[in-house]
Amino acid sequence: MxxxxxxxxxxxxxxxxxxxxxxxxxxxxxxxxxxxxxxxxxxxxxxxxxxxxxxxxxxxxxxxxxxxxxxxxxxxxxxxxxxxxxxxxxxxxxxxxxxxxxxxxxxxxxxxxxxxxxxxxxxxxxxxxxxxxxxxxxxxxxxxxxxxxxxxxxxxxxxxxxxxxxxxxxxxxxxxxxxxxxxxxxxxxxxxxxxxxxxxxxxxxxxxxxxxxxxxxxxxxxxxxxxxxxxxxxxxxxxxxxxxxGKLPYLNTDDVSVFTSSLAKSSGVKLYSNQQQNEGISFEVSRFNIGCEVMDPRLLEIPEGCRNECHKHAHESLFYVVSGQGRVHIGDEHIDVKVGQLVYVPRWIDHFSENTGSGTLSILAITDFGLTKHFPNNTDFSYRKKQHTQVA
Ligand SMILES: [Fe+2]
Ligand SMILES: [Fe+2]
The missing domain is CATH 1.20.910.10 (Heme oxygenase-like)
Known part of the structure; x- marks a missing residue:
């Protein structure tokens, strides 16, 4: 001592x-x-x-x-x-x-x-x-x-x-x-x-x-x-x-009935939403639990005249425009999109989407969150702004 x-x-x-x-x-x-x-x-x-x-x-x-x-x-x-x-x-x-x-x-x-x-x-x-x-x-x-x-x-x-x-x-x-x-x-x-x-x-x-x-x-x-x-x-x-x-299947094919889903918002699980009308931010995200191990399909819906918040994350995403018309901002790039179009969003790049047309802009985002969720600081919410409404 x-x-x-x-x-x-x-x-x-x-x-x-x-x-x-x-x-x-x-x-x-x-x-x-x-x-x-x-x-x-x-x-x-x-x-x-x-x-x-x-x-x-x-x-x-x-x-x-x-x-x-x-x-x-x-x-x-x-x-x-x-x-x-x-x-x-x-x-x-x-x-x-x-x-x-x-x-x-x-x-x-x-x-x-x-x-x-x-x-x-x-x-x-x-x-x-x-x-x-x-x-x-x-x-x-x-x-x-x-x-x-x-x-x-x-x-x-x-x-x-x-x-x-x-x-x-x-x-x-x-x-x-x-x-x-x-x-x-x-x-x-x-x-x-x-x-x-x-x-x-x-x-x-x-x-x-x-x-x-x-x-x-x-x-x-x-x-x-x-x-x-x-x-x-x-x-x-x-x-x-x-x-x-080891070439092991993730799920048994007996479960094949759950491998499908309609893209309707109602068939997904609500993940989060954010409404900050004064900043023009309004969107909802639903996730489709259809048995994927790594891929994580989500539906992003943005009302007319609105956008989602600028954010970035560890997962990469492939956007497919299901309905509406908009502009996807990825870093300094600004890409006009319409129904049927694909956009790739790399990992850790600031991005957001805005609805530039009439009616709802619906984007199917397929991410590899099933992989990146295992890494620290990449939960669904860690990279979101504070004011979101956590639904699930
Ligand atoms: Fe000791
Ligand atoms: Fe994103």
Whole structure:
């Protein structure tokens, strides 16, 4: 704890390294950004925290590697306090790895986190950390594990903690995270002071090796989190890819009766509408659930003299004009359309349609939303303006 640390004016001399940490690209890591934007589901958290369990379970080995590097018995005594807390103090059942086992069970229903299919990137991340600690000197090892590791834990866990609270998880179930948010700054202070104490009063002479070690720790974690994020994203489309490669039909042809629909609005499911008459915006969208897996047919209807709002999304769309006459605006392009015409709208391009004729403009939009809905931040409503009326 704080009272046991070597007395070095840490907050003054260590500040330059804290600033270095704050500038590292890890704070723009897509996994942390997705947590902050509440784009991840409980299942996503369960998946990546189960991977993280491998690191958490092995953490005392990292601490021990630093201890091994310290020749000064006083430093080893200080580190033993960190280890003591990691080990649950008097109650070994309360050791931090066990608190995470309990959280995995209580929050994600993962009863055997030790049996997780740990990915290669998870194992490599831990091995690289251990390798660095074993092969550097005690200043580098302490910098790696202080500023570069323990020093960022409270911040990182706060992203996870807040994200899980927002998903409705009770704070009591997140004790593993909250304990670290409370104690890891103290743990970091102990380790950082070990690094600084060994500089013999000449921090500048060792600044280079300290900075290199800090960046090594943060780079490794940044790459690890990127791999996790990539995995979370692709895992969602894996069943689709497996089915396509395995030539498995999505639905049984016994269900063929539901594979048809009339294009009448009444036979669709209302998806959303928006009326902002002062801006000339008025439209309704219905979806046809006719068994498609990836394609998602929708009917867009715009009354005479009106348009829909300008928006963009991950799915691409093929517009087919069913009735009426209009103009489709795609980026800087403006395309006049009439009955029977097709228009392609690429992904992530601002677009809107306006009714320039008489009567309703009806457009059948076939999108690949069945694929892109698996990607974060592409729900049906995330890209719409606030004032819409959500129907379904
Ligand atoms: Fe811990
Ligand atoms: Fe659209």
């Amino acid at each position: 704080q009272g046991t640390v070597t007395s070095v004016a840490k907050t003054r001399v260590g500040e330059r390294f804290e600033e270095l940490v704050s500038k590292h690209p890890i704070w723009q890591n897509p996994l942390l950004v997705a947590c902050a934007r509440n784009e991840l589901s409980l299942k996503d958290y369960g998946y990546f925290i189960a991977q993280h369990f491998y690191y958490s379970r092995g953490f005392t080995r990292l601490l021990s590697a630093l201890m091994m590097q310290c020749e000064d018995d006083k430093f080893r005594a200080e580190l033993s306090h960190n280890l003591w807390e990691e080990a649950g103090e008097e109650n070994m059942e309360e050791r931090h790895s066990n608190l995470l086992r309990k959280m995995m069970n209580d929050v994600f229903g993962i009863a055997e986190p030790d049996s997780t299919d740990f990915k290669t990137y998870t194992v490599s991340y831990f091995d690289e950390c251990l390798r660095f600690l074993k092969n550097t000197n005690s200043i580098g090892a302490a910098a790696f594990l202080g500023w570069g590791t323990e020093g960022v834990v409270a911040n990182i866990y706060e992203y996870w903690y807040e994200g899980l609270l927002n998903l409705g998880v009770a704070p009591e179930a997140l004790r593993y995270l909250s304990i670290h948010m409370e104690c890891d700054d103290d743990h970091a202070a102990v380790i950082e002071n070990i690094a600084l104490s060994q500089c013999g009063g000449d921090i500048a002479a060792h600044a280079g090796e300290i900075e290199t070690a800090i960046y090594k720790a943060l780079d490794l974690r940044n790459e690890y989190f990127k791999a996790i994020y990539q995995d979370i994203t692709t895992a969602k489309i894996e069943p689709l890819v497996t089915a396509i490669c």
